[in-house]
Amino acid sequence: MATTEESNQIRAFEDAFPAGKLQLARDYAPEAYERLKRAYELAASAAAPQLLALAQLRLTQIIDPCSDPVTRIGSVLPAAKAQAVCEWLRSDVFTQTERACLAFTEQFAFYVADINDSLINELLVEMRADEVYGLVYGVYVFDAVERLATVLQRVFHEGSDCADG
Numbered sequence: 001m002a003t004t005e006e007s008n009q010i011r012a013f014e015d016a017f018p019a020g021k022l023q024l025a026r027d028y029a030p031e032a033y034e035r036l037k038r039a040y041e042l043a044a045s046a047a048a049p050q051l052l053a054l055a056q057l058r059l060t061q062i063i064d065p066c067s068d069p070v071t072r073i074g075s076v077l078p079a080a081k082a083q084a085v086c087e088w089l090r091s092d093v094f095t096q097t098e099r100a101c102l103a104f105t106e107q108f109a110f111y112v113a114d115i116n117d118s119l120i121n122e123l124l125v126e127m128r129a130d131e132v133y134g135l136v137y138g139v140y141v142f143d144a145v146e147r148l149a150t151v152l153q154r155v156f157h158e159g160s161d162c163a164d165g
Contacts, residue, residue: 009049009076016056017041021149024156036145043141047134053077054098055105055135056142057085062109063143064150097126101135108139 017040019026026033044052053076060069070082077085081098084091088102100122107115123132 006049009053010045018145018149021153022145024152025148036148039141040145043138046137047131049076050081051098051101051135052138052142054081054085054088054094054101055139056146057082058088058102058105059109059139059142060146061086062106063146064153067150100126104135105139109143 017037019037022033022036025036046052057069057077060067078093080093084093085102088094088099094102100119104115104119104123107119120132123135127135
């Protein structure tokens, strides 16, 4: 059973669904949009909220560096962690579990085929197998949602472009 704080964090995740960035999907494929939104909602409760927030924040920074994911996602995290995610390797604010989560997330985002036993074992040292499964599911769904939203925005020129791109 989720605590009140965890329930609030899960709701914050659900509220962070990038509906605006997925407007075209909603307009042209409403059934697919609803299924994607449902998968996102399920992912929001699949693992520890703070780990999922770290993963989602890092994925968004990698996939869509033009966005401001801290505003959308960072409310689930302490401010110091939300601000330090992009420099997690050098920051001292993260636990070993959070570092394992961020290492897995980065490898997933950059090249999923190179996820190896070492990355999974680091997670399994810190978490139960079902918790690792939930994290992997969350990373998978958040990655898919963020990539789709970013591609739709870029291809159909919805929203703003990067100032330097």
